[in-house]
Amino acid sequence: MNKEYAKMDAGLLHLTNKKVLLKLIKQKGQISRSELTRITGLTPPTIARIVGELAEKDQLVEYLGVGNSSGGRPPVIVKFKNEGNYIIGIDLGATYIRGCLVDLNAKFISEIQVPTEMGKGYHQVIEKVVQVIQKLQNRKEDNVKIWGIGIGVAGLVNSRTGVIESSPDFGWKNVDLREELKNRLDLPFFYDNSTRLMALGELNLGARHNPKNFAVINIGYGIASGLVVDGKLVMGQIGFAGEFGHISVDTNSDVQCSCGMYGCLEALASGHRISALGKQEIINNNSDLLKKLCNGNPELVTAEIVARAAKMGDASSIKIYNEVSEHICKGIGTIANLFNPEIIYIGGGISLNGKFFFDLIERKKSKYLLPQNANIHIIPATFGEQATSIGAVSLVLKEIMNLQLS
Ligand SMILES: [Zn+2]
Incomplete structure (x- = not known):
């Protein structure tokens, strides 16, 4: 095999294994390294190396110490690091702008709702979105990381470019929301249509x-x-x-x-x-x-x-x-x-x-x-008035779990 391909394959395999382990640790909440070895079939050194990376580099996993042994070496327990890792979800609606700050298990830390007042024009609406995000940022404790911001908007939203190609609710055409917001806030943004986000929220976090x-x-x-x-x-x-x-x-x-x-x-x-x-x-x-x-x-x-x-x-x-x-x-x-x-x-x-x-x-x-x-x-x-903002959270969570934001 060509050396370059072999290297690429190894990198891809490592990323795939890492994603599988992260998902398992999140699902279980906490789990021993030996249990991870048993479930995945990966070798103990591979598990130890990847878990180490998830803990030190990605800060998505933490060690809980060693558990009780029933003979042999005591198991090393690891846990999904939910505390201190947050996401902001925004529902940009024609009547209200709703924002929430949640942890990686979608538990609410804080939420804000303000009237959109779209009659005041596009720039005022953007200003309000920025204010909602800044207020939510201010409500977090120190030493907490906000991984990204998901935004749901009614209309045809290009989720790749962040351009709202058409929103009849707002009367907007080809509005580049990402360009506007990235100049104001130094965080990754993700966009999609508000109803599709409701479905994504049900899919990933619903009852x-x-x-x-x-x-x-x-x-x-x-x-x-x-x-x-x-x-x-x-x-x-x-x-x-x-x-x-x-x-x-x-x-x-x-x-x-x-x-x-x-x-x-x-x-x-x-x-x-x-x-x-x-x-x-x-x-x-x-x-x-x-x-x-x-x-x-x-x-x-x-x-x-x-x-x-x-x-x-x-x-x-x-x-x-x-x-x-x-x-x-x-x-x-x-x-x-x-x-x-x-x-x-x-x-x-x-x-x-x-x-x-x-x-x-x-x-x-x-x-x-x-x-x-x-x-x-x-x-x-499931999420009533918060359905779109929780869906927006789930959009960011998907990126985190795919290790795209680490
Ligand atoms: Zn029609």
Whole structure:
């Protein structure tokens, strides 16, 4: 074999072994070196060398000392070094910017939520993102390392270049967020679409153990989905897969979507649609309760206010949520029948209406699901309001575990 190839192969093999050991140590929390030898089949000197590297150079593993021996040499115990290693996750949404500081087991150290106020313009929004990150940085103890920052944004995000190619929520086109932020903060940044990050968060850190086929539907002021098939996130040709909001659910509809088409799910079932329908009910004098809840001003009605009125028994608001959830169930039927997932998680602002909303979905879903798909679990996203920021954390964690940031 050519010497250069042999050298390259040895390097690659070493990196692969190192990643396997790091993953095992993280999974187990703590484990003895001899146990690592037994599980991986690597030799004790190789294990000792790699663990030493993970501890001293990468600072991702620490020695706990020696354990009890049942005869022979006492075992050397190593542990995943969670303490003192942090990640920042940011959810850059049209309504709120949410940030969290977590350790490598995604345990919350601190979190911040501020209104986005996107009306103030692009530069103000970037300034707010920087402030949220700086505040989170200031909340960490001394001698703690922040490995990187993950950011989720609604829209078509090029995860390789960090360019937001298009974000209808913000009205942005070809915005180079990475360029803006790297001039302000000296940390590695990683980006992706906010709903795909929700799916990544469920995949790597979610409550259900290791689901291989599932969808996350994000229903807020926009509608999107993240799909995981056979344990892998579906990206599509140019990273635009999962535009669930733009499947047609009513071909006769005269409601035009932001994409230009008519009858899209997003046009008929998003938070904007719910507030528009609520506003119309107030203008038509159909609901005294809705009017009261927004102080007589139809402009102030929100999807959340309509939900509150519906829960209080307001007929107009119940009608609105009935109509909207019917459309959502058509969409759920499409995903379920196409992909046959185990679970469909629903996240985003509308899902925060809890039991009221999920009961509506349960009641209507059977009309649109094949009998073979009737057992699919339709449940709230594990991390609620933090789903995107935890997904952003998981994006950075993936890089750490692949030893790309060491
Ligand atoms: Zn559309």
